[in-house]
Amino acid sequence: MEQEKLTREIIVGEAITLLNEEGLEGVSLRKLAERVGVKAPSLYWHFKDKSALMSAVMERIFGECLDSVPDHTDWQQWMRAFGKALWRTQGMVRDFGRLITTTDMDIDQLQRTTRRIRKRLQSVDLPESDAMEMQSTIQALITGWSGFARAPYSRALAKTLDFDKLAMRSLDALIEGKASELALRSARRKRKS
Numbered sequence: 001m002e003q004e005k006l007t008r009e010i011i012v013g014e015a016i017t018l019l020n021e022e023g024l025e026g027v028s029l030r031k032l033a034e035r036v037g038v039k040a041p042s043l044y045w046h047f048k049d050k051s052a053l054m055s056a057v058m059e060r061i062f063g064e065c066l067d068s069v070p071d072h073t074d075w076q077q078w079m080r081a082f083g084k085a086l087w088r089t090q091g092m093v094r095d096f097g098r099l100i101t102t103t104d105m106d107i108d109q110l111q112r113t114t115r116r117i118r119k120r121l122q123s124v125d126l127p128e129s130d131a132m133e134m135q136s137t138i139q140a141l142i143t144g145w146s147g148f149a150r151a152p153y154s155r156a157l158a159k160t161l162d163f164d165k166l167a168m169r170s171l172d173a174l175i176e177g178k179a180s181e182l183a184l185r186s187a188r189r190k191r192k193s
Contacts, residue, residue: 006036008046008056015057016093024095024102027054054103059113061096065089066120075126075134076175083138083171087164090146097147126182134178141170 033040072078149163
């Protein structure tokens with residue numbers, strides 16, 4: 001592929017394919033360059049280093065996950081769909097848990113991602129601060145279950161634990177807990193007025 005036709009989007013797409021085929025350890029700039037038909041130094045026109053590339057990979061995967069969540073005005077439905085989308089995505093992308101726990105995000109990417117999440121949450125019937133806190137908590141919960149379900153010892157645990165069922169049950173409990181908290185907060189406000 002000629003360098004002028006090579007784009008960040010193509011490189012990131014190929015990096016995701018390589019990640020799924022060979023795992024996080026198998027992703028190298030040399031292998032990626034071979035896949036897109038250039039020499040490894042050509043990739044530096046698009047990414048300053050491997051860390052920047054992997055950060056872009058993480059941003060793309062999360063963005064596609066976020067885009068897959070249907071619009072809802074009911075915050076509980078949106079959060080449940082978000083948790084399920086995260087669970088699916090983390091199950092489909094090899095080493096995704098390790099990717100998000102070992103890859104740095106620069107401030108611009110963090111701000112882009114935060115704006116994107118806020119935009120998706122604008123239509124839900126929950127104050128923004130609660131919505132942002134809730135989606136972050138769901139990310140932590142699902143990533144924890146995902147890491148547990150994909151640990152080296154997970155096959156042995158899967159004989160007695162149904163990871164899918166437990167992750168979704170935990171998600172439901174978290175959402176129900178937030179709903180109870182909001183109801184208590186509302187009741188306190190009514191009593192004060």
